[in-house]
Structures are given as structure tokens and as C-alpha cells.
Amino acid sequence: MISYSxxxxxxxxxxxxxxxxxxxxxxYERYNSLLFIYAFRKLHDKEEARDVVQEVFAGLWNNRSNxxxxxxxxxYLYKCVLNRVLNIFRHKEFxxxxxxxxxxxxxxxxxxxxxxxxxxDIASLIEKEIAxxxxxxxxxxxxxxxxYLSNKEIAIRLNISxxxxxxxxxxxxxxxxxxxxxxFFIVVFLYA
Numbered sequence: 001m002i003s004y005s006x007x008x009x010x011x012x013x014x015x016x017x018x019x020x021x022x023x024x025x026x027x028y029e030r031y032n033s034l035l036f037i038y039a040f041r042k043l044h045d046k047e048e049a050r051d052v053v054q055e056v057f058a059g060l061w062n063n064r065s066n067x068x069x070x071x072x073x074x075x076y077l078y079k080c081v082l083n084r085v086l087n088i089f090r091h092k093e094f095x096x097x098x099x100x101x102x103x104x105x106x107x108x109x110x111x112x113x114x115x116x117x118x119x120x121d122i123a124s125l126i127e128k129e130i131a132x133x134x135x136x137x138x139x140x141x142x143x144x145x146x147x148y149l150s151n152k153e154i155a156i157r158l159n160i161s162x163x164x165x166x167x168x169x170x171x172x173x174x175x176x177x178x179x180x181x182x183x184f185f186i187v188v189f190l191y192a
Contacts, residue, residue, distance in 0.1 A: 004022055004023060004025075004026040005026060007023075007026070009027070009030075009069075009072065009073035009074070010069065010073075012026055012027050012073070013027075013067065013069050013073060016060075016061075016064045016067070017064055017065060017067060019064065019065075024060075024061055024064070027057075027060070027073065028057055031073075031074065031077050032053060032057070034074075035053045035056065035077055035078070035081050036049055036050065036053050038078060038081055038082075039052045039053055039081050039084075039085060042082075042085045043085060043088065047148070047150055048088065050150055050152075051150060051151060052081055052084045052085060052088070053081065054150075054151055054152070054162060054166070055084060055166065056077060056080040056081055056084065058162065058163055058166055059080065060077075060080075061163075062163070126176075129175075129176055129179050130142070130172075130176070133172055133175060133176075136168065137168045137171060137172050137175075138172070139158065140154055140158065140165055140168040140169060140172070141168065141169060141172040143157065143158075144169055151165040151166050151169075
């Protein structure tokens with residue numbers, strides 16, 4: 001019987017490519033805590049750090065059959081976490097810059113009062129688009145948005161896989177982005 005804890009990262013990746021769930025579990029156990037600490041030090045938010053690490057591992061599992069390791073596994077995983085963290089920073093920074101520019105325009109009186117959309121109108125439009133989502137997607141999305149549950153907590157509550165949760169949230173965001181527009185979407189969800 002194979003003792004997975006004694007296998008090298010390269011051997012584990014080889015087994016993972018063949019769909020070996022125990023190899024994946026070993027990789028997860030080796031690196032989960034370290035990656036979480038790394039992400040948390042950058043983000044200063046436990047839930048966001050957990051989500052980033054979960055997304056990295058979900059990506060590793062989903063791409064296992066095509067995965068080619070060109071460096072060390074630890075180096076690859078840390079780089080994936082860093083890229084996701086940087087994406088979060090970019091989105092936050094872009095959203096903040098947009099909000100500041102809109103606030104500046106409003107403060108300077110450049111936007112006519114009759115053209116301003118009220119917060120109530122924005123909330124109503126968002127709720128309308130969320131209500132139009134398929135039922136399961138809407139349920140998953142609302143648990144994240146309103147109750148701030150992690151993918152794992154949503155998966156447990158709805159008795160579905162974490163991968164399904166992540167997929168439903170990504171699809172919901174894609175639909176809303178298309179319907180509401182990227183900039184509008186960013187502003188709205190920074191206030192949500």
C-alpha cells in the first residue's frame with residue numbers, strides 16, 4: 001500500500017493527473033494551512049483568504065488531467081494564491097477609484113440632479129436581476145451575498161459540492177455583470 005505522505009510532490013501530481021483523490025487530499029493537507037496563512041497576511045480577511053485558497057485547490061482539481069508542473073508544486077500554488085490576491089486588490093482599487101471619481105463629479109455638481117440614480121432605484125434593479133437568476137443559482141448567490149457564508153458553509157447547508165457552489169457564484173456574477181454592466185456592477189456590490 002502506498003504511503004502518500006512519503007511521496008514527492010511530483011509523484012503526487014502524477015497520481016493527481018490520473019484522478020487519484022487521495023493524492024489530491026495529501027497535496028491539500030500539505031499546503032492548505034501554509035497557503036491560508038500566506039493569503040491572510042496579504043488580505044487581512046479570514047473568509048477572503050479561505051476562499052482564495054479553496055479556489056486555488058478547486059482549480060488544481062478541475063485542471064488535473066491537463067496540469068503540467070514546470071516548477072515546484074509549492075511555488076506553483078503560492079503563485080496561484082498571489083495572483084488571486086492581486087486580482088482582488090485590482091478589483092477593489094478599480095472600484096474605489098470609480099466611486100471616488102463619481103463622488104467627485106457629484107460633489108462638483110457636474111451631474112444634473114435629475115440624472116442621478118437613487119440608491120433605491122439601484123437596489124431595486126439589482127434585486128430584479130437577482131430574482132431573474134435560476135432558483136438554485138439565486139439561492140447560492142444570496143447565501144454568499146446576504147449571509148456572507150463561505151463556499152464550504154453553503155455547500156454543507158445545501159448539501160452540494162463546494163465546486164458546485166463556486167461554479168454557481170461565478171455564473172451568477174457573469175450573468176449580473178452582463179445585465180448590469182461592469183462598472184455599475186462594481187459600484188453596486190461595493191455598497192452591498
